[in-house]
Structure formats: C-alpha cells, structure tokens
Amino acid sequence: MMRRTLWPLPALLLCIGLPWLPWLPPFWVTLGNYIGISTIVAIGLVVLTGMGGITSFGQASFLGFGAYTTAILTVQAGLSPWLTLPLALAVSAVAALAIGAITLRLSGHYLAVGTIAWSVSLYYTFANLDLFGRNDGISAIPPLSLGGLQLIDGRLYFSVIWIGVVLAALATANLLDSRAGRAIRSLRGGARAAASFGVDTPRARTLAFVHAAMLAAFAGWLYAHMQRSVNPTPFGLNAGIEYLLMAVLGGAAHLPGALLGAGLVTIVNDVLQDLLPKIIGTQGNFETIVFGVILVLALQTWPEGIWPHIARVRPRPHLVRPDAPELPARSLPPRGEPVLSVRGLHRRFGGLVAVNDLSFTLFAGEIVGLIGPNGAGKTTTFNLLTGVDRPSAGEIEFLGRPLVGLTPPAIARLGIARSFQHVKLVPSMSVIENVVIGAHLRGHAGALRGVLRLDRAEEAQLYAEAARQLAHVGLAAFADRPATSLALGQQRVVEIARALCLDPVLLLLDEPAAGLRHTEKAELAALLRRLRGEGVTIMLVEHDMEFVMNLTDRLVVMDFGTRLAEGPPAAVRRDPAVIEAYLGSVA
Amino acid sequence: MDPTITLILLQDGIVNGAIYALLALSLVLVFAVTRVVFIPQGEFVAYGALTYAALDAGQMPGSVWLLCALGAAACGASLWTQRRMLPPRALARLLAGTLGIPLAALLLTRELAPLRPGVLVQALLALLIVTPMAPYLYRVAFRPLAQASVLVLLIAAVGVHLAMGGMGLVLFGPEGSRAAGFSDGSLDLGSLTVPGQSLWIVGLTLALMLGLYGFFEFTLYGKALRATAVNRLGARLVGIGTAQSGEIAFSLAGLIGALSGILIVPLTTVYYDTGFIIGLKGFTAAIIGGMASYPGAALAALAVGVLESFSSFWASAFKEVIVFTAIIPVLLWRSLRGGVVEDEE
Structure with missing residues (x-):
C-alpha cells in the first residue's frame, strides 16, 4: 500500500526536473513528449483491450475528437485552452457512448474490425468538412499558458505532458482497484460468472470504452497545444493501429506495459528512421519493413507482451481491515x-x-x-x-x-447465487479479488467515486466480507494468490466463497x-x-x-x-x- | 439522374463489388481456419497488380526476389520447427515447396519477361510469383503463433502488413502502374457499353466462387478446411493437420488477392499502397456478411461496391465515409438481433 500511494511524488519531481538536465539533448525532450502522449492513449488501451478484452483500432479518432475540439474552440471561439479541456473530454465521452452503443455488443473480432470501419469513416469526415479545415487542418492554435508564462518551450511542455501521464495512470489505477474496475476486469474469462453476480457486463464494456476514449481525448488535447496545429493524418487508422501495437507489445494486461510499449515503439521507430538511410543509403520505407519484422518476431517471442518478462507480475496483496463494519445482510x-x-x-x-x-x-x-x-x-x-x-x-x-x-x-x-461446472474465475486476479466480485451487488460506488478514491470505506467493507467468506470456506491463507494457481478443487471452493458473498x-x-x-x-x-x-x-x-x-x-x-x-x-x-x-x- | 448514368454506376458498382466479394471470401476463409484477420490481403492485391504490370511492360518484377527470400525464410523456419522429426520424403517436399517453386518462378520470369508473352501467360506468371508468398508468410509469421490469442494474431498481421507495404515501395517504386486488360473489346447493350475487362472480372469472380464451392463441397482438402473452421481441436483429433489447413487457406487467399490485383490494374492505376483500402472494403463486406457466411459476404460485397459507385457520383468527397459508415446500421441490426456475447479466448 505504501509503495502505491507514494510513487506519484517522485514521478512528479521527475516530470518537472528531468528536461532541464544540462546534458540532455533537446531532441530527447521532444521524443519524450511524444512518448508521453502515446503512453496516455496506451493506458486507455490497457483498460479497454488488456483488461476488458475489447480490441480497438480506433483510439486515434478519439485523439482527433480531443484535438479538434480544442482547436476549433480556441481558434474560432477564442476560448482559453484550459477551458476546452473538460469540453474535449466531454465531446469524446459522448462520441464514445454513441459509437459504443452501436458496436460494443459485437463479439471480439467483429468489434475489432468494426473499429477499423468507423475509424476510417471518421478520418475522412475530419478530412472533408470545412469545420475541421479539411485536409489542411487548423493552425495557429494558442499555446497553453500558466499565469502569463506561455508553455511553448519543449522542456516546459514536457512537464505538462508527463504530469498528465501521472494523472492518467493514477486515475486508471484507482479505477481498476474499484468496484467498477473489477467489473471491467471480470470481462475477461469470467464475464458470464460476473453477470450472475450482478455485474452489468454491457455497462462495464461501455465504461472501459469511455474511459479509454477520454484518455485518448486528453492526449489529443495535449497534442494540439504542443503542435499548435492539427490535421487529419495523426488521427487516422494507421495511428490507431500504432497505439494498439504499443499496448500489445508492452503487455496489454499491465499498466506499466503502456509506458514500455509507447517508449519502445516511439524510440525504435525513430532510431530506424535515423539509422537505416545511413546503412542502406537510399530513401525508402525501410523503417516500416524492419519495424514490421521486429513486431512479428517480438510477438513470437513474447505473446503476452514484454512487461511480464521484465517484472515478475503477481497480484498485489490486499490489506483487509477486519474492523470494517459488516455489510447489512438480508433476512432469510x-x-x-x-x-x-x-x-x-x-x-x-x-x-x-x-x-x-x-x-x-x-x-x-x-x-x-x-x-x-x-x-x-x-x-x-x-x-x-x-x-x-x-x-x-x-x-x-x-x-x-x-x-x-x-x-x-x-x-x-x-x-440466487451459483457456482459453475467449469470453473469461471478471472485468471489475472487474486483469489480475494475474485471472491469480492460476489459482493458486487452489496456495494454501490460508481466509477467516478472509484477514480477519486471516495469509495474506500465501502471497499473495505466489501473486502472484509470477502475475507470472512474465504475464512468460512477455509481458504483464508490463499487470499492473495493468483486465482488460477490453486488446485482445481480449491478453485471450486473459491467459487463457493464468491457465491456466499452475495448473501x-x-x-x-x-x-x-x-x-x-x-x-x-x-x-x-x-x-x-x-x-x-x-x-x-x-x-x-x-x-x-x-x-x-x-x-x-x-x-x-x-x-x-x-x-x-x-x-x-x-x-x-x-x-x-x-x-x-x-x-x-x-x- | 438519367437511366444511362444509373446503369453505368450500377455496372461500375458490380465490377468493384465482385472484387470486394473475392477479397471478402478469402478473408472469411483465412479467419475461419486460422483465426488470423488477414490485414496484408491488400498488399497481395497491389503485388499482383504491379507484378503483372511489370511483366506487361517487359520488365523483371522485383517481387520475384522477395518470393525467393520468403521461400528461403519459410524453409529455414520449417527446418527449425521440424528439426526433430523430418523424414526424407517430407524434407524433399519441403525443399521443393519452399525453394523449388521460387527458383522455377525466377527462371521462368527471366526467360519470359523480356518476351512479353501475352496477357494470359503474364497473368499466370504473376500468380506464380505472388501466390506462394502467402503460405510462406504463414509459415514464417503465423504458424509459430498458432496458440496465441486472436488479438496477438491480429497485431502480427499488422506487422506483416507494415513490412509488406514498405517492401512494396522498395520493389515497385512510388509511381503507379496500369496494364493491358484481358480484352479490349466491349459489349453494347442498348445505351450501355460494357467493357470486356468488366465482363472478365465478373466472369472470373463467378468461376472462382463456383470453384471454391466445389472445393469445399466435394474435395477432401476442402472438407478438412471446413472441419478446421468449425472446430480446430476436433479437426486435430481426427487427424487433420491444422498447420496444413492454414497453409491451404493462406494459399487460396494469396491466389485470390493476386488475381484481384491483376483484374483491376487494367481499369485503374494501382500504387504500392492502393491495396490497403481495397482490402478494407473487402473487410467491411466480410463483417456485414458476418465473418462466417460466404454467400452473405459475397452479397454484402456487391452492395458495398454499388453503394460506393453511387456515393462517388453524389458526394465523391464522402465516398469513403458513406461506405464505411454503411456498416454501422448492419452492425446495429445484428447486435439487436443477436443476444449478449460472451468472449471466450
């Protein structure tokens, strides 16, 4: 718990201090800015694809919603860039709700290819409407400014972007650790089980989609005020594909994988663009060839992404507060x-x-x-x-x-609670996290309360109940083990504990x-x-x-x-x- | 709009739709058998078109060299994966398949290319050069990932698409090409003149579909492929090699992609990256058709083609928007009709 709550502080210091190191080439700062923006989009994809199992090629379109919203409102309506941020997020969220309502009920591969379709159609919409400046886009976007200081210098903007990354990571980590986040995480492997414990799975899918879209819009807003001009290209399908492969390469099921993937893809792309013309001599698209080959080889070597191979990923132990007041029980x-x-x-x-x-x-x-x-x-x-x-x-x-x-x-x-003939536990979650899904209906906190950490009292109650039921079935010692590390018979008993959490x-x-x-x-x-x-x-x-x-x-x-x-x-x-x-x- | 224009647009739409239908069929096939969403199909269209165009111009197409390289890579990959168990006959088959075919293609092309042997031979030669790339790619890129999730396979397909797209620029250059058609003649039907090439496209599409139908319905390999598509594990248990099924599916997809390219390059200028958007429209059709049904995908492809040609007449700037948005009401209808989906990887 300590480690978790304290990491943002040194991270913040790093965001502000790092770009001013005297020997750091300015070019690296620029690269860092791009990595930061991509990381925010990739974090959204970790929630959407890695946790929720929804593959989207269209995240770049949401980047576009964010960037165009601020571009149009600052250039044409003269609004302050800080004022357009909540508007950009709102526009993207509404767009995600609308698109999600139509496409999110499709199953995996349909949905993935469906995202290609709406992403292409949005790209051509951006490129053909006067409102978006057609193919030329919109230029002369005002920079961000802070009390008279214009944040034009890449080193200043570095701090803005990376503080944004820290905030995005914090909000997402909080979300995933909340009642609403558990619903999203339960979509993979255990969706039917989750539904039978009261998780509204379509709603969880929509939440993941909207969260990822808002993060992408945030990245788009940052992008627009960094570039100070926007055009349709960075919001097209190819960009969307690149964000997805960042998340998958880094390790789609892990938050740090977003940073790793964004960093690797951006740096490797840049190095290849720099290096290959020197080696081969001719101008060509050699970097895409090499990049494609590296990508395939990397996936063959690490199909789960790179992060799980660097860090030993295990579920975080959950501190249970036994003094938490008991949840109200129904009368039998x-x-x-x-x-x-x-x-x-x-x-x-x-x-x-x-x-x-x-x-x-x-x-x-x-x-x-x-x-x-x-x-x-x-x-x-x-x-x-x-x-x-x-x-x-x-x-x-x-x-x-x-x-x-x-x-x-x-x-x-x-x-009515049940267990399943074929065990349905979420493999990436610990035993107690799986059990607490059973208590889903006994909590009420929504996503926003989770993100803002206002749900702690209720969460403590839910976890205390889960711990009580685990003790009830005699598996208290296994609470923090990955669910699938238990013997099959024990996994069945975990299912009983989960069922008991429903009261x-x-x-x-x-x-x-x-x-x-x-x-x-x-x-x-x-x-x-x-x-x-x-x-x-x-x-x-x-x-x-x-x-x-x-x-x-x-x-x-x-x-x-x-x-x-x-x-x-x-x-x-x-x-x-x-x-x-x-x-x-x-x- | 007068009836002549309607007829012309309709005819245009049907011709485009036929191509999309072919691509949609191949995408459905590859997905059903291997779970790979075959994004590089667009590159096969471009490679087929540009290889044929180079041969038509009496030049040596650069894709021959890529074929040799891919064949060698596939040979190496197969030797590595089968290093523990490779009886001599299998080895001979492997060498013939991965080294013999590219070598034969190389020698034939060398002999024939300067002679400009006529459209039919050029087309066959272009097919010989481009088609085997697909099974080689399967061996090199996708077979080692056979156990991976659909998502990982999808990203790997993106990797192959990127590499092949970049390679297309190197092999064929940034300029577009056109080539002679199969027929210069045309058919007059009252006020409508149907170009011979269009008839070729529609005719070959129908022939290929009938051929595929026969293949799936009446041959052992075809049935094995269908079995693999229905139940991969079950197919393995009754002795159908899923790797072999995958190879056949990829070969068919490569053949269809290359043929589509050869068919369209007389009608429109093809660039190294033209294939992607054409392939995407094939995808759209495949999704509308449900990614599982062949007749559904073919019908949807015709609809996409006709919609495209009419919207390019009415609102040409929004042609792509209309085509790709058309998918949404279909998806909506499908999702309202179907129940809640459960993803099981």
Missing part, C-alpha cells in the same frame, strides 16, 4: 417455507429436449441434490434458473416472484465436490451443513453418490430431461427406475 425466509418452485419447465434446442416437463419445489433451509446421468439436463436446469438461458415453456417462481425473463443480474439481486437465499452449486480430496470433501459437507443451519437453501448437482447421499435432505433425479424420481436419499436409492437409469437394466 423461515425454515420450511417454499423458496423456489419450478412448474412444467421445458428447454428445447432444435429437436433435442434438454429439459422436459420438470417440476420441483425447494423449501427454505434444506439441501437438495439434483442428480442424474451425464446429459440428463442438470446444468441446463441451473442455467434456466439463473437466467443464463430462457425456458421454452414453464414457470419458475422464487419467493413468490416469477423469474422467467429476468436477466442474470436481476436474478442475482433477488438472492444468498438460495445457493446453486454445480459439482462442488469434483476434484476434491477425501478430507476436503468432508470439510465441504460440514460447511454446507453449517450454511443449512444458518437458513440458506442449497441445491447441488453432484456425481459423488456417497457425498450426495450423506449430505442431502432430498434428491431430484433427472434422466433425459425429465424427472425420474424425487424423495429422501434412502428411498431414491431403492427406486428401480433410478437403478435402471444408472446401471442399465438386467443389472
């Missing part, structure tokens, strides 16, 4: 009252009937096993209950409210005991009994019959989508239909 329905009733549930996939006329009721404070041979429709049933999938027919009622048609986040809000009325567990050792299974059974004692209703899909028979109060047996039997474990075990389904006839 009295024992024995119906919690969930399913009537005539059907789900057809084309000709295949995965769930066929399934009906059952769960009562508060009982553990019910949903068992059946492979392909019986158990996981499909869970998906129908949690809103991931919609039933073809039938009704589901939870605490007197119909569930059919509700989205996964809405169902989570009512108090659920009903817990749906999909094969919780798979991959656990004998003693671990016993601990899990004890935990589930304890939860039952607290009034939580539990339904679990499980193949380990010993585990199921000893733990559950009742069983629902499915085969080929239909309910084969229902009753106490001892009775079900003797049911001839069940025996036939499991062992075949003439057994």
Whole structure:
C-alpha cells in the first residue's frame, strides 16, 4: 500500500526536473513528449483491450475528437485552452457512448474490425468538412499558458505532458482497484460468472470504452497545444493501429506495459528512421519493413507482451481491515417455507429436449441434490434458473416472484447465487479479488467515486466480507494468490466463497465436490451443513453418490430431461427406475 | 439522374463489388481456419497488380526476389520447427515447396519477361510469383503463433502488413502502374457499353466462387478446411493437420488477392499502397456478411461496391465515409438481433 500511494511524488519531481538536465539533448525532450502522449492513449488501451478484452483500432479518432475540439474552440471561439479541456473530454465521452452503443455488443473480432470501419469513416469526415479545415487542418492554435508564462518551450511542455501521464495512470489505477474496475476486469474469462453476480457486463464494456476514449481525448488535447496545429493524418487508422501495437507489445494486461510499449515503439521507430538511410543509403520505407519484422518476431517471442518478462507480475496483496463494519445482510425466509418452485419447465434446442416437463419445489433451509446421468439436463436446469438461458415453456417462481425473463443480474439481486461446472474465475486476479466480485451487488460506488478514491470505506467493507467468506470456506491463507494457481478443487471452493458473498437465499452449486480430496470433501459437507443451519437453501448437482447421499435432505433425479424420481436419499436409492437409469437394466 | 448514368454506376458498382466479394471470401476463409484477420490481403492485391504490370511492360518484377527470400525464410523456419522429426520424403517436399517453386518462378520470369508473352501467360506468371508468398508468410509469421490469442494474431498481421507495404515501395517504386486488360473489346447493350475487362472480372469472380464451392463441397482438402473452421481441436483429433489447413487457406487467399490485383490494374492505376483500402472494403463486406457466411459476404460485397459507385457520383468527397459508415446500421441490426456475447479466448 505504501509503495502505491507514494510513487506519484517522485514521478512528479521527475516530470518537472528531468528536461532541464544540462546534458540532455533537446531532441530527447521532444521524443519524450511524444512518448508521453502515446503512453496516455496506451493506458486507455490497457483498460479497454488488456483488461476488458475489447480490441480497438480506433483510439486515434478519439485523439482527433480531443484535438479538434480544442482547436476549433480556441481558434474560432477564442476560448482559453484550459477551458476546452473538460469540453474535449466531454465531446469524446459522448462520441464514445454513441459509437459504443452501436458496436460494443459485437463479439471480439467483429468489434475489432468494426473499429477499423468507423475509424476510417471518421478520418475522412475530419478530412472533408470545412469545420475541421479539411485536409489542411487548423493552425495557429494558442499555446497553453500558466499565469502569463506561455508553455511553448519543449522542456516546459514536457512537464505538462508527463504530469498528465501521472494523472492518467493514477486515475486508471484507482479505477481498476474499484468496484467498477473489477467489473471491467471480470470481462475477461469470467464475464458470464460476473453477470450472475450482478455485474452489468454491457455497462462495464461501455465504461472501459469511455474511459479509454477520454484518455485518448486528453492526449489529443495535449497534442494540439504542443503542435499548435492539427490535421487529419495523426488521427487516422494507421495511428490507431500504432497505439494498439504499443499496448500489445508492452503487455496489454499491465499498466506499466503502456509506458514500455509507447517508449519502445516511439524510440525504435525513430532510431530506424535515423539509422537505416545511413546503412542502406537510399530513401525508402525501410523503417516500416524492419519495424514490421521486429513486431512479428517480438510477438513470437513474447505473446503476452514484454512487461511480464521484465517484472515478475503477481497480484498485489490486499490489506483487509477486519474492523470494517459488516455489510447489512438480508433476512432469510423461515425454515420450511417454499423458496423456489419450478412448474412444467421445458428447454428445447432444435429437436433435442434438454429439459422436459420438470417440476420441483425447494423449501427454505434444506439441501437438495439434483442428480442424474451425464446429459440428463442438470446444468441446463441451473442455467434456466439463473437466467443464463430462457425456458421454452414453464414457470419458475422464487419467493413468490416469477423469474422467467429476468436477466442474470436481476436474478442475482433477488438472492440466487451459483457456482459453475467449469470453473469461471478471472485468471489475472487474486483469489480475494475474485471472491469480492460476489459482493458486487452489496456495494454501490460508481466509477467516478472509484477514480477519486471516495469509495474506500465501502471497499473495505466489501473486502472484509470477502475475507470472512474465504475464512468460512477455509481458504483464508490463499487470499492473495493468483486465482488460477490453486488446485482445481480449491478453485471450486473459491467459487463457493464468491457465491456466499452475495448473501444468498438460495445457493446453486454445480459439482462442488469434483476434484476434491477425501478430507476436503468432508470439510465441504460440514460447511454446507453449517450454511443449512444458518437458513440458506442449497441445491447441488453432484456425481459423488456417497457425498450426495450423506449430505442431502432430498434428491431430484433427472434422466433425459425429465424427472425420474424425487424423495429422501434412502428411498431414491431403492427406486428401480433410478437403478435402471444408472446401471442399465438386467443389472 | 438519367437511366444511362444509373446503369453505368450500377455496372461500375458490380465490377468493384465482385472484387470486394473475392477479397471478402478469402478473408472469411483465412479467419475461419486460422483465426488470423488477414490485414496484408491488400498488399497481395497491389503485388499482383504491379507484378503483372511489370511483366506487361517487359520488365523483371522485383517481387520475384522477395518470393525467393520468403521461400528461403519459410524453409529455414520449417527446418527449425521440424528439426526433430523430418523424414526424407517430407524434407524433399519441403525443399521443393519452399525453394523449388521460387527458383522455377525466377527462371521462368527471366526467360519470359523480356518476351512479353501475352496477357494470359503474364497473368499466370504473376500468380506464380505472388501466390506462394502467402503460405510462406504463414509459415514464417503465423504458424509459430498458432496458440496465441486472436488479438496477438491480429497485431502480427499488422506487422506483416507494415513490412509488406514498405517492401512494396522498395520493389515497385512510388509511381503507379496500369496494364493491358484481358480484352479490349466491349459489349453494347442498348445505351450501355460494357467493357470486356468488366465482363472478365465478373466472369472470373463467378468461376472462382463456383470453384471454391466445389472445393469445399466435394474435395477432401476442402472438407478438412471446413472441419478446421468449425472446430480446430476436433479437426486435430481426427487427424487433420491444422498447420496444413492454414497453409491451404493462406494459399487460396494469396491466389485470390493476386488475381484481384491483376483484374483491376487494367481499369485503374494501382500504387504500392492502393491495396490497403481495397482490402478494407473487402473487410467491411466480410463483417456485414458476418465473418462466417460466404454467400452473405459475397452479397454484402456487391452492395458495398454499388453503394460506393453511387456515393462517388453524389458526394465523391464522402465516398469513403458513406461506405464505411454503411456498416454501422448492419452492425446495429445484428447486435439487436443477436443476444449478449460472451468472449471466450
């Protein structure tokens, strides 16, 4: 924590002092200015692409929104450059909201190529409208000035840009460490899981997009007042491609990777432009050839980017404050009252009937096993209950409210939490960060509060809850380990801790005991009994019959989508239909 | 607007659309089989056009040398990756494929180029020079990244695009070129005169599409490619080499790109960097078509071509804006129709 809060100070001193070192060639200062501007754009791409999994070739267009907004307003309307900064950010944010509303729901590669399309069309819009000065652009943009001092000298401007870089990095680090930032980070690998804990994933994607667009607009504003003129070229597709490759080369999933990538690409480009004509002698585009080759080779050597190979990247340990006040908990329905009733549930996939006329009721404070041979429709049933999938027919009622048609986040809000058959944890996050996603709906802080660090009290509460639930399931010692470093069985238990963070009325567990050792299974059974004692209703899909028979109060047996039997474990075990389904006839 | 102009614009649009359709098909193919968004396709168009133009002018095209270099690089890369297991027959095949073909192309070009052997031979020679570059690039640049994410493959494709674009300037110079068409004649249809070259373009496009259809429907390699596109792991499990599928997909893409270039260079001046924007329009069509459906992409490409020719008549400055913005309502419709997407890398 110390290291994190203190780094901006020396960084600020460096921003102001560095360019005045006597032996530093002015050319390096200029190069540093370009690196700074690119870094800000690349930081946005780390959030968007590295964390959110959204590839954008179009960031240069947002740079253009920022640069043209300030150019037009300062030159034609005579506004002060400082006044145009918030306007430039706002214009870009609105543009990002509009573009995002149209394109962000597309899946990965569609979206990536879609960004190419709108980036090209925006470029030609800049280049053909009188408002933007067509291909010539807008010149004579006033410089920034500070109390009468005009910031024209590259060394002065260096400080402006790099203070900007520090602010952008701080804001982004704060965002990523907040409730809204977790939602963005959960998009990679665990989007479906995140949605089932109440994360509004389209909203998280939009937030990442707008954040990256605003950073790019900030960079564009800095660029316009550095160059003092703008034209469409630096806002075209090629520039957008270059920003993206900076982020990917540096290491798209890591903030320092943005600086590394921006620095490397800018310097290598410059060195090549300088060096190659001297070696080869002729003027040509040799630098792009060499650059392209280096890029491909670098990706073949470091597909994750360079930063993870320089620094040993591990999740930052989270300081948990056990004294944080506990989150308010919901009151559970009295024992024995119906919690969930399913009537005539059907789900057809084309000709295949995965769930066929399934009906059952769960009562508060009982553990019910949903068992059946492979392909019986158990996981499909869970998906129908949690809103991931919609039933073809039938009704589901939870605490007197119909569930059919509700989205996964809405169902989570009512108090249904689940774990997954195929573990869905976010690989780049630590165990406790994954668990705290489960408490998403119990916090309220938005992105702005996160960026400004006004969410600390609430965050402490959420993390304290996550730590409590981790201790509850016996994994407190692993809180700060990367989630995927745990054994698969333990990862399932992490999923249970995450589900408990929702403060659920009903817990749906999909094969919780798979991959656990004998003693671990016993601990899990004890935990589930304890939860039952607290009034939580539990339904679990499980193949380990010993585990199921000893733990559950009742069983629902499915085969080929239909309910084969229902009753106490001892009775079900003797049911001839069940025996036939499991062992075949003439057994 | 009088009907003659409408017809002319429509005809222009269909011709351009045919080219975009070819490119869209090849992009869909490469993406489906290898997950590579094949950004350098535009360079293949330019290389095909300029190689053909150089041959048409009786010159030795510089791209032959690039072919030799890429062949050698592909040979080296394959020798390195297969160093542990390379039976003699496979070695012979590798050497023939990566060194033999460029050598044959080099010798043939040397003999034939000064003779100006006529459009057909020139076109075939240009195809022989440009097409193999694609599988060589696959071996050198993309095969080592076969396990990487779509994003990394995309950036690698950008790297290849940059290198090939720069190389295009070195090989062909900054001047644009035009070349003789396959036919000087024209077809009079009432008030409309259809140039022979346009008929060639549309005819060859249709022939190529039929050929591709036959390839995918009736040949073992074609079916293997389709299987790889549907399920990479499953294809491997039943013994289809994904590397081989990738190579075939890239070869087809290279062939289509080069052929498109050869077809358009009689109609318009092609520069070393002309291909990029043409390739992007192919992309637009491929996206509209859904990046998965071949007939969808082909139809969308025709629509893009027609839209382009009409908007260049009405608002020529905003031609590109209109073409690239046209994608947005389609995307919107698609996203409203489809459910929420889940990205699984």
